[in-house]
Amino acid sequence: MSIRTISFAVLVTLCIGLFTACKDDDEDLTLSLRFEHKFGAEDAVYGNTYMVNGTAVQFDLGIFYCSVFTPKSSSGDAFTSFTDEFLLVRAEESAAYEVGTFSGGDVRKLGFSIGVDSEINHGDPANWQSPHPLASQSPSMYWGWDNGYIFFKFEGRVDRDNDGVPDAIMLYHIGKDQFFTSTEIDIQENPVDGVLTAVVTVDYAKLFENIDILEDRVSHTGDNLQLAADLVENWPRMFN
Amino acid sequence: MDIPEGFPDMPIPEDNQLTEDRVALGKQLFYDMRLSRQSDVSCASCHLQERAFADQNILSIGTQERVGFRNVPSLANIGYHPYLFREGGGISLETQVLGPLEAEDEMDFNMVEAVERLSQFPDYQEQAQTAYGRPFSAFVLSRALAAFQRTLISGNSAFDQDQRGELALSEAAARGLQLFTSEKTNCQNCHDGFDFSNYAFENNGLYEQYNDTGRSRVTFQDSDIGKFKVPSLRNVALTPPYMHDGSLSDLESVIEHYNTGGKAHVNKSSLIRPLGLSDDEKSDLIEFLKSLSDNCFISNPDFAIE
Numbered sequence: 149m150s151i152r153t154i155s156f157a158v159l160v161t162l163c164i165g166l167f168t169a170c171k172d173d174d175e176d177l178t179l180s181l182r183f184e185h186k187f188g189a190e191d192a193v194y195g196n197t198y199m200v201n202g203t204a205v206q207f208d209l210g211i212f213y214c215s216v217f218t219p220k221s222s223s224g225d226a227f228t229s230f231t232d233e234f235l236l237v238r239a240e241e242s243a244a245y246e247v248g249t250f251s252g253g254d255v256r257k258l259g260f261s262i263g264v265d266s267e268i269n270h271g272d273p274a275n276w277q278s279p280h281p282l283a284s285q286s287p288s289m290y291w292g293w294d295n296g297y298i299f300f301k302f303e304g305r306v307d308r309d310n311d312g313v314p315d316a317i318m319l320y321h322i323g324k325d326q327f328f329t330s331t332e333i334d335i336q337e338n339p340v341d342g343v344l345t346a347v348v349t350v351d352y353a354k355l356f357e358n359i360d361i362l363e364d365r366v367s368h369t370g371d372n373l374q375l376a377a378d379l380v381e382n383w384p385r386m387f388n
Numbered sequence: 389m390d391i392p393e394g395f396p397d398m399p400i401p402e403d404n405q406l407t408e409d410r411v412a413l414g415k416q417l418f419y420d421m422r423l424s425r426q427s428d429v430s431c432a433s434c435h436l437q438e439r440a441f442a443d444q445n446i447l448s449i450g451t452q453e454r455v456g457f458r459n460v461p462s463l464a465n466i467g468y469h470p471y472l473f474r475e476g477g478g479i480s481l482e483t484q485v486l487g488p489l490e491a492e493d494e495m496d497f498n499m500v501e502a503v504e505r506l507s508q509f510p511d512y513q514e515q516a517q518t519a520y521g522r523p524f525s526a527f528v529l530s531r532a533l534a535a536f537q538r539t540l541i542s543g544n545s546a547f548d549q550d551q552r553g554e555l556a557l558s559e560a561a562a563r564g565l566q567l568f569t570s571e572k573t574n575c576q577n578c579h580d581g582f583d584f585s586n587y588a589f590e591n592n593g594l595y596e597q598y599n600d601t602g603r604s605r606v607t608f609q610d611s612d613i614g615k616f617k618v619p620s621l622r623n624v625a626l627t628p629p630y631m632h633d634g635s636l637s638d639l640e641s642v643i644e645h646y647n648t649g650g651k652a653h654v655n656k657s658s659l660i661r662p663l664g665l666s667d668d669e670k671s672d673l674i675e676f677l678k679s680l681s682d683n684c685f686i687s688n689p690d691f692a693i694e
Contacts, residue, residue: 272483273499274526284486284499284526292486294477294606370605 177252179219179230180345182244183237185210188353192239197314200356206314209303210239210352211289213281215268216330217247218259219344226259227252234264236281236289237350244345256335258346262383263299263328270296291323294370298323300383302352306361318365320355322376327369331384354385392543393552395582398467404482404531406538409519414536416515417529419693423502424451424495431488431533432693434460438686440623441466441540446634450494457493457600459634462627464685465583465620467538474616474632476589477606481534499526542622542685543582550679557679564676567669573646574659575673584621584680591615593650593660594631602632614655625678626686639677643670 185191187198187207197206214237217230228250235245263269268282273290276283282297284290289298300322305314335346359378367375389406391397400406417423421430429451435441441463443449448456458474472478478487488494489502506512507524516524519532547565549555557565568575580586589603591614603612616632630636636645647670649662665673685691 270479272480272530273486274482274530277525277527278500284503286498286500288486288490288498290486291477292484292488292490293473294475295479295483295486370608373608 175252175339176249176342177219177255177339178249178343179217179247179255179258180244180343181214181217181235181247182242182345182347184242184347184349185239186349186351186353188351192350192352194240198353200353200361203310203361204307204312204314205318205356205361206305207239207352208305209287209301210350211287212237212262212300213264213289213297214260214262215264216259216261219250219252219255219335220257220259220332221254222256224257227255229259231265234268234281236285239350239352255339255344255346257332258335258348259330259332261328261330263323264297265328266325268297269323269325269328273297296323296325299327300379302355306365308362308365316362316365318361319368320366320376320379321368322379324369324376327376327380329380329383331387333388349388351386351388355379355382357382357385389539389541392541392548392582394548395541395543396468398538398541400467400538401480401482404535406535407519409515410532410535411539413512413515413519413528414532414534415691415693416512417506417533418536420506422505423489423497425497425501426451428452429495434488434494435463437688437691438626440464440542440626440682440686441691442623442627444628446629448494450491451496454493454496456491458632459629461619462623463537463540464542464622464682466540468583469617470587471617475603475605476617481537482530485530485533499529503529540685540691542682544684545622545682546679547676548682558675560672560675561679562676563669564672564674564679567665567673568676573663573665573673575646577659578618578657579621585618588618589615590618590657591653591655591660592646593653593656594635594645596651596653598653600633611655614653621677622680623682623685625681639674640670643673 190198192207192210194208197204214235217233219227230248233247273282273284291298298321302320304318306316306318307314308316333348337344337346364375366372369376418431421427423430434443434448436443443460446459448458448460450456461474472484473487478484486499489497489499503524503526512524516522516528520528522528546555546557550557567573578586578588578590589612598614601613603615604610625639628638630642636642647663647665650656650660
């Protein structure tokens with residue numbers, strides 16, 4: 149075998165190795181998110197009652213916007229960022245949400261934001277056609293008197309008189325630009341047939357950390373700004 | 389749309405240029421009670437043409453007689469306002485529609501449900517296609533209502549006719565105008581321009597403590613507590629009671645409020661101070677304010693439903 153032939157064989161082997169490696173790293177992946185809604189270890193179901201720090205809380209509504217999805221490697225390098233995709237996550241829905249397709253590799257982290265950026269926030273829902281998440285919703289996710297999206301809604305009742313019956317209204321409607329919040333979670337799942345379905349656990353019990361739920365029961369954001377800020381501080385803890 | 393002499397061009401969004409079809413659809417919606425959950429109130433229930441599209445109540449009365457927390461503002465020349473509502477949280481007439489539609493003490497409805505309801509009516513579907521080239525939707529509903537409201541232009545009062553040389557103001561009203569523009573009252577510092585408003589947010593010393601904090605509801609700034617959008621004075625004699633909460637019943641009370649300089653508040657405008665007006669001067673000012681009533685506007689059949 150001539151040196152020329154050996155060199156050619158080595159080159160071909162290298163190329164095959166190189167192309168194979170590229171294929172692994174740059175495989176088109178579809179990012180999909182499936183949200184699991186919890187109250188601690190229990191599934192979060194509308195109408196059910198859960199114990200939060202010894203107090204009974206009835207869960208009636210959980211809806212929030214997510215946006216700016218950024219799949220990342222274990223070292224935190226972003227493969228891409230989906231800045232034009234928006235999800236309106238409803239606690240009563242268990243379907244997976246498809247975010248988009250990207251040329252990626254081993255996704256081990258996912259960055260995303262709760263809410264929408266300021267440009268979108270002050271747009272007009274009527275410019276989006278139903279069923280787009282930014283279109284008008286029922287229940288409404290947009291303030292008509294102070295135009296902007298409601299990023300996060302939690303509604304329920306709390307047992308204020310300790311008789312075991314949640315009867316006092318809890319209502320947290322949080323929005324406004326300053327509460328557009330980023331977070332990051334670890335991804336355990338691996339792609340199957342080109343689809344990476346990341347399971348995002350949302351634990352509503354964590355929304356109430358350091359919150360006096362017997363007293364601080366209502367915030368439409370502006371009418372109880374401190375409570376809104378305290379709730380927003382807990383948002384990243386809710387997701388994993 | 390006829391723009392009165394001395395009025396600027398109205399800013400109109402690219403996607404909602406005025407056409408007869410759009411305005412006609414908007415007018416029909418404006419008077420349609422099915423826009424409220426209980427089908428018992430329409431936009432026109434609070435915005436009465438004979439009251440320059442305000443009403444006579446201290447506070448707004450919504451669906452099922454629910455009492456709101458604000459006095460109903462006039463819609464005259466509303467298309468010129470750079471922002472809507474007394475605290476300025478509405479960014480356009482199109483998005484403003486959601487405010488009364490979804491407020492529990494107004495129409496208590498929801499845009500999705502309203503569209504579902506009205507989409508059932510073939511005439512609305514037909515008009516939506518004609519006006520906007522698409523099925524009836526939130527886009528159509530909000531834009532048509534905004535289009536109609538932009539036509540609510542008032543610029544033919546005795547004052548306007550005087551300015552055009554068509555009719556002279558009464559002597560009392562003319563004296564009132566002089567006072568209005570004088571440094572003695574400084575009225576014109578805020579109630580300026582063709583619409584008698586600079587659309588700024590001001591605290592006029594109505595209270596020492598504000599239950600309704602006004603502009604700060606939007607900005608969260610203490611420096612905005614008690615500030616409200618300066619209202620237009622056009623048709624002001626037709627729109628009692630006055631102030632954001634309807635707490636002053638007549639023009640005499642309003643003039644007296646400004647004459648005394650209002651109550652102390654850290655955010656009160658420096659222009660609000662005792663004026664030392666005589667009874668005759670107060671009377672002249674009121675005569676001038678009455679000259680801003682536009683009878684053509686409140687009787688224009690184009691704004692009424694048959």
